[in-house]
Amino acid sequence: MTKPKILIARAVFPEIIARLEQYFEVESNQGDAVWSGAELAQRLQDKEGAFTTGGERINAAVLAAAPRLRICANMTVGYNNFDLDAMTAAGVLATNAPDVLTETTADFGFALLMATARRITESEHYLRAGQWTRWGYDMFAGAEIHGSTLGILGMGRIGQGIARRGAHGFGMKVIYHNRSRLEPRLEAECKACYVGKDELLKTADHLVLVLPYSPASHHAIGSSELALMKPTATLVNIARGGIVDDAALAAALRNRTIAAAGLDVFEGEPQVHPDLLSVPNVVLTPHIASATLPTRLAMASLAADNLIAFFTRKAPLTPLNPAVLAIK
Known part of the structure; x- marks a missing residue:
């Protein structure tokens, strides 16, 4: 069976990538390039899922260019990079990573x-x-x-x-x-x-x-x-x-x-x-309040958990727009 394609938008722990590769065809950004909105949209064109870090804006323009996208999982608790209304209208689930930080x-x-x-x-x-x-x-x-x-x-x-x-x-x-x-x-x-x-x-x-x-x-x-x-x-x-x-x-x-x-x-x-x-x-200080290795790993793990749960037909742990799950 063909694995779903996902994008990891920024550099992340190698063990997280290895875990996701068990379930997905992964395109990762271990070079940690910071993409423009147009570049992000281009990378997402054929993807069904995205692992985001809070800086990648998922808005109506990006969603229009990514018709196969079904879920975006932030590894941060904040999610002001997500246009939740646009994501819900497009049927794209949003998740975040609360509690662990x-x-x-x-x-x-x-x-x-x-x-x-x-x-x-x-x-x-x-x-x-x-x-x-x-x-x-x-x-x-x-x-x-x-x-x-x-x-x-x-x-x-x-x-x-x-x-x-x-x-x-x-x-x-x-x-x-x-x-x-x-x-x-x-x-x-x-x-x-x-x-x-x-x-x-x-x-x-x-x-x-x-x-x-x-x-x-x-x-x-x-x-x-x-x-x-x-x-x-x-x-x-x-x-x-x-x-x-x-x-x-x-x-x-x-x-x-x-x-x-x-x-x-x-x-x-x-x-x-x-x-x-x-x-x-x-x-x-440069936005480092959650910056301990154990906490950042826990944040990334929760984002991975959400992606895996969604595509294995289990309930994602921290949905932000759960109405999308009801539609599906």
């Missing part, structure tokens, strides 16, 4: 919070530049973390992980805002108190963004929101680029509207707004 990403979010509050990047640059010639009582004096108020915007699994770390590990008061309030059991577990968005912005000493990206959350943090924050506050974004207005944030950092920021995601990444590169009070 929750704790690792929460670890990194807290690490970025600490680096931002304690001015790690600024002080390292100072040291590397040979400027450290003496000690001063206020040299790189940052913000306290223990006992401070941790604000979380977006309280899904990762937000809850950060809340637990703050409340239980650092004795922080945790407040949060979310589209819907957590059930009492989860609030108690996280030691978290639900507040309105404006109160969250005004009250938090450290604000962490963990909400999904959508048109409704585009620039959820802009100049007016930043103006509500304390001048001593820090902001950390491990969610998605576009949730923060990066130009407004750079201006707020330069003007000391807020004290500092830590960013792992950016609008238009891998490009970074040039104004963010010129302010000292920001920690910048």
